[in-house]
Amino acid sequence: MSTYSQIYIQIVIAVNGRYSLISHTWEEELYKYITGIITNKGQKLIAINGMPDHVHILIGMKPSCCLSDLIREIKKASNAFVNEKRFIKSKFEWQEGFGAFSYSQSALNHVITYIQNQKEHHKKKTFKEEYIDFLKKFEVDYNSAYLFKWIEEED
Template sequence: MPGTFSQLYVQIVFAVKGRNSLIAEQWEQELYKYITGIITNKNQKLLAINGMPDHIHILIGMKPSCCLSDLVREIKKASNEFINQRNFLKSRFEWQEGYGAFSYSHSALDNVITYIKNQKEHHKRRSFKEEYKEFLNKYRIEHKDEYLFQWIE
C-alpha cells in the first residue's frame, strides 16, 4: 500500500516583544521543557532548542500534515501563558509578532543543532539583528527592514 514519506526540518526563530531581554537564565530551561512538550503533543519532533534573553531558536522535524503557522502560534500563545502564570516577571511577558522559518536538509542537521546549542557563545560575536538578516540573505528572502522585528539600538 502506498504511503507518505517525508523529512522536513525547519528552524523557527522568534523574539520577545520589543526585543527586551526578559528570558532569565533561572527559568529558561523550564521554558524550553514546556515548549518541548507543546511540540511533542502536536506530534512533531524537537531536535534542538536554545536562545538568548531576547529570542529563541527551535529546530523541529515536521510532519507534512503540520501547519507551521498554527504550530508557532500555539507555541507562542501557550508559552506566554506559562511564563505569566508562573510570575517569572513582574511585568507581562509577550512574544513579538512574526517569526522566521528556515528549512534544512538532513545532511545539515548536525551543524544546525550545534549552532543552536552554541547560541550564547555565538552572540558574543554577532548581534541578533546581524544573525537574522544573515538568515534572510542566505535564504534569499526578500524583506523590508520596517517589517522585521523591532530592534533595540
C-alpha cells in the first residue's frame, strides 16, 4: 500500500430546529455510539463533545472516505439510536447540512482543547456566533438563508 495521508476534519452538526434536546444524562452514550459509527467506517475519532443543540466531532479521515456519506450515516444511525432508546419524548433528528473544517497536525491540540471545552466556551458565545466565526475564519462563502435554522435568542 503506497497511500499515506493525514486529513483532519472538524465536523459540526446541529439538532433539527436547533432545539436543546441532547441531555447531559445521555450525551456520553450518544458520543460513544457516534464513535462506534466512525470507527466501523474505518475512520479515526479524535475528539467529540457538544452542547444540547449541536455536536463537534474531530476525525482523522482516510482519503477513500466520502465525508458526506460518513456524516449521512452518523446522522441516520444516531437518529435511530436516540429514538429507539426513547431519550426524549418527541422525535429526535439532526438538521440538514453540516459544517466541515480542515486542520493541520500542528493545530490538533488546540482543536481538541476547543472541543473538550464546549460547555465553558458557550457561556460566552452562542452557537450561531461560533458557527459564523468558523465560516469567516475559514473564508467559506455562505448564504445566511442556507445556514442552520436558528432559534432566535430571547432578550
